[in-house]
Amino acid sequence: MNSARYHGTNQERVVFLNSKEKSAQKRTGIVVAILVALLVLLAVAAFLIWFFVFKDDDPKNTHSMLLNPKVKVFSGHMKLDGVNYDEELEDTTSQKFKDSAEKLESLLGEYYNNDPLLTNYYKESVVTAFSEGVLAYYWSRFEIPVADLEIAAEVSEERVLNLLEEAITIQSPKRSVNDIKVTSITCSFTDGRMARKPTAEDCFYRLEADEAAKNFSSPGYPDRYPPKSYCQWQIRAARENAISVSFPVFHVEDDCKDDFVQIFDSLSPDDSQAITLQCGKRPSSNPLSVVSSGNIILISFIADNSVQQPGFEAEYKVIPKAQVLQCGGDYTANTGKFTSPLYPSFYPNAMDCKWTIRVSPGEKIRVRFNMFRLKEPKVDVRKCHKDYVEVMGKRYCGELSSLSLTSTTNVLEVTFHSDESYTDKGFSAEYSSYSPSNPCPGEFACNNGMCISTNLRCDGWNDCGDTSDEKGCKCGSDQFNCSNGLCKPKMWLCDHSNDCGDGSDEKHCSCEPNEWRCGNGICLDQSVRCDNKRDCEDGSDEASCESSPDLCSIYSFKCTNGQCVNKVNAECDRVNDCSDDSDEAFCDCGTRPFKLNRIVGGQNAEHGEWPWQVSLHFQTMGHVCGASVISDKWLLSAAHCFQVPRSPAHLEPASWTTYSGLQTQQQIWDALMRKVKRIIPHPDYNLFTNDYDIALLELSEPLEFSNTIQPICLPSSSHVFPAGMSCWVTGWGTLREGGNLATVLQKASVKMINDTVCEQVMQSMITSRMLCSGFLSGGVDACQGDSGGPLVCFEESGKWFQAGVVSWGEGCARRNKPGIYTRVTKLRKWIKETTGV
Incomplete structure (x- = not known):
């Protein structure tokens, strides 16, 4: 209009x-x-x-070479002939550096132009540094247009390296004596974000190390580093020294794809010379500390993520190169200890060590590794072709939970090898001699040389680690006779875990192949599965069925808006299943901020390993019970800790003090202390049957969450912790029945036990509010003082959930008497109604 x-x-x-x-x-x-x-x-x-x-096409922009699919960067170093090293080469503003760099950059361009493919995509080469030797460090950049992306794979590390090696082999003999000659060259694919120019002014540093410790830190430290931070620190030292770099504080976003620190035994970000790549948060008990093999080292810091953390503080200094090279030796004492070079710092690159242990004739040698961590990216631990320990012709690498070896003679050689890339914490070992006629006085001798208590023989637990203590046994009435001759506890039958090793404990445990087993054990025709009808009484036939989105059962996750999600363990799995996103709404829980070591065979918990664990002290008696943090104001524990016959004081909040973030009872001043405001045992708690054995504690003032204090995730009522699942229980309880309380927080690996089997072995004293868990570490069990503590399980989502509360059991660590826990899923509704959590 x-x-x-x-x-x-x-x-x-x-x-x-x-x-x-x-x-x-x-x-x-x-x-x-x-x-x-x-x-x-x-x-x-x-x-x-x-x-x-x-x-990001601007080549002058130092942020231009990001993870762009058409940009490829390769870096390495060149060894030069005909060049006298001059300290001027270390100064990137000197004319000598500029002239030498320009010649090498031009030479690299000539090499690439000899390849009909590479010449089309080659953009530039940059020489970033020189070091004694004489070595020149460089990177080269290639750009593949969108129209040619299908052949991008042909611009490969192998092709570039082959070209460069061939070029220096046939380089013209007619070159002037004043020209630079390259005698060898390395090349590896490099993250383009690390390709910095030596003229860069933002976050590019050249440092000199000496005997006095000096410091540097990430940008923005100690607050938060900004996103899109790309920093490098080139550190040099005198030729006779190596460089030690440690990180007293290290807190980078826990996603090594976006934010990380990578350290190189080089002045180039050459992956073949990488020492390590790290992210996350590290505690003081597991600091990051590395040492170069020579007098140079490069630290690169990449931060792409929009979620920033405080970053890091680093300390660097020199150590004599002779100290780095010290390793190996001859041992003749009956007992001794040895470690990887510079342990507990990361061992250096390119090391070869040999320890020769020689004891009296007729004796043999037993070696036990208390810490073993030789992990390297993309290494097959069955071959151990890069970093390894070799004993009696066999190589060991990776991260091992147990390693105990025995010699065949009175002489044993242990060798250690590290290649030029990627290192790790290494190992700590101890050895002892023994008489073959009586290798374990008063104990059982395992085939691998370990000694264990004789009462652990034929108990169904693999205490030796090689099952030698469980072979040739006569099974007891409370054990199952496996087809391979091993004896296993009956409580491990039909728990979906192959405990026998031949699967015989899991045979005849389910329905016929054409049938579906309901949660209550009834078998129905397979056709009932996912037919949008509740055929099983508990609705388990429709659980996790996309075709049954609106059919609610005890296995369904209930959204806040009433919607039912038929998906096993839908909450906090980083997928929004509810239309109102309520399944992901309360998931700031169940995380361990610190990166921690695995100690071989250890049961002492590391500082910050279980940040939801709480110690409850009663009056002046010290530790009495455990609890778990479920929010900044609420703790979860066991009702029997507070409803004690003829002791009303146990129900008085003023009688209790809580300590969070505690590791050892001898240092309670290091923990966060809070008084108790309210104690709320479950109203249906039965003192005689221990049914509904759960209690809530409201704190007098909120907790302050930190590296060592975090809440545990509470599972929804539909959450499933299947039989056979490995979980963990923690506490300061007595180490044995009738023994003393532990000083250091203890941890034990456990396994969920089939409910039907649990009821059988516990003689029908189990209610639906209880669950059973058997311990994998033989002779260890939850005991007096562990009551109220958490039983926690790790899910694939990366979250820890509390499955149970330590409740009761018959004695401690008795055969076929598993620990009994209050089942949190059955009481989740009461917890929510009482606390709002």
Whole structure:
């Protein structure tokens, strides 16, 4: 509709179109609309191409070489001939550095132009540093246009390296004596974010190390580093020294794809010379500390993520190179200890060590590794072809939970090898001699040389680690006779875990192949599965069925808006299953901030390993019970800790003090102390049957969450912890029945036990509010003082959930008497109604 205004009036004159005019305008409007739509689509396409392909094309921008699919960067070093090393080469502003760098950059360009493929995509090479030797460090950049992306794979590390090696082999002998000659060269694919130019002024540092410790830190420390931070520190030292770099504080986002620190035994970000790549948060008990093999080291810090953390503080200094090279030796004493070079710091690159242990003739040698960590990216631990320990012709690498070896003679050689890339914590070992005629006085001798208590023989537990203590046994009435001759506790039958090793404990445990087993054990025809009808009484036939989205059962996750999600363990799995996102709404829990070591065979918990564990002290008696943090104001514990016959003081909040973030009872001043405001045992708690054995404690003031204090995730009522699942129980309880309380927080690996089997071995004293768990570490069990503590399980989502509360049991660590725990899922509704958590 067109409109015009009469002069001097506010009235509009409306002009009506005839039918022909309307038709013509309609056609014009359609054409215009189509053209506008096409222009919008082209604009969107152009923006996407720019954003993903061309946005970072400016070669002068140090942030330009990001993880762009068409940009490939390779880096390495060149060994030069005919060049006298001069300290001027260390100064990137000197004319000598500029001239030498320009010659090498031009030479690299000549090499690449000899390849008909690479010459099309080669953009530039940059020499970043020189070091004694004489070595020059460089990177080269290639850009593949969008139209050629299908052949991007041909611009490979192998092709570039082959070209460079061939080029220096056939380089012209006619070159002037004043020209630089390359005698060897390395090359590896490099994250383009590390390709910094030596003229960069932002976050690029050249440091000199000496005997006095010096410091540097990530940008923004101790607050938060900014996103898109790309920093490098080149550190040098005198030729006779190596460089030690430690990180007293290290807190980087726990996603090594976006944010990380990578350290190189080089001045180039050459992956073949990488020492380690780290992210996350490290405690003081597991600091990051590395040492170079020579007098140079490169630290690269990449931060792409929008979620920033405080970053790191680093300390660097020199140590004599002779100290780095010290390893190996000859031992003749009956007992001794040895470690990887510089342990507990990361061992250096390119090391070879040998320890020769020689004891009296007729004696043999037993070696036990208390810590063993030789992990390296993409290494097959069955082959151990990079870093390894070799004993009696066999190589060991990776991270081992147990390693005990025995010699065949009175002489034993242990060798250690590390290659030029990636190192780790290494190992700590101790050895002792023994008489073959009596290898374990008063104990049982395992085939692998370990000695264990004789009462652990034929108890169904693999205490030796090689099952030698369980072979040739006569099974007891409370044990199952496996087809391979081993004896296993009956409580491990039908728990979906192959405990026998031959699967015989899991045979005849389920329905026929054409049947479906309901949660209550009833077998129905397989056709009942996912038919959108509740055929099983408990609705388990429709659990995790996408075709049954609205059918609610005890296995369904209930969203806040009433929607039912038929998916096993839907909460906090990082997938929004509820339309109101309530399944992911309360998931700031169940995480361990610290990166921790695995100690071989250890049961002492590391500092911060279980940040939800709480110690409850009663009056002046010290530790009495455990609890878990479920929010900043609430703790979860066991009712029997507070409802004690003839002791009303146990129900008085003033009688109790809580300690969070505690590791050892001898240092309670290091923990966060809070008084108790309210104690709320479950109203249906039965003192005689221990049914509903659960209690809530409200704190007098909120907790302050930290590296060592975090809440545990509470599972929904539909959460499933299947039989056979490995979980952990922690506490300061007595180490044996009738013994003394532990000083250091203890941890034990446990396994969920089939409910039916649990009821059988416990003689039907189990209610639906209870669950059973058997311990994998023989002779260890939850005991007096562990009551109220958490039983926690790790889910694939990366979260820890509390499955149970330590409740009761018959004695401690008795055969076929598993620990009994209050089942949290059955009481989740009461917890929510009482606390709001």
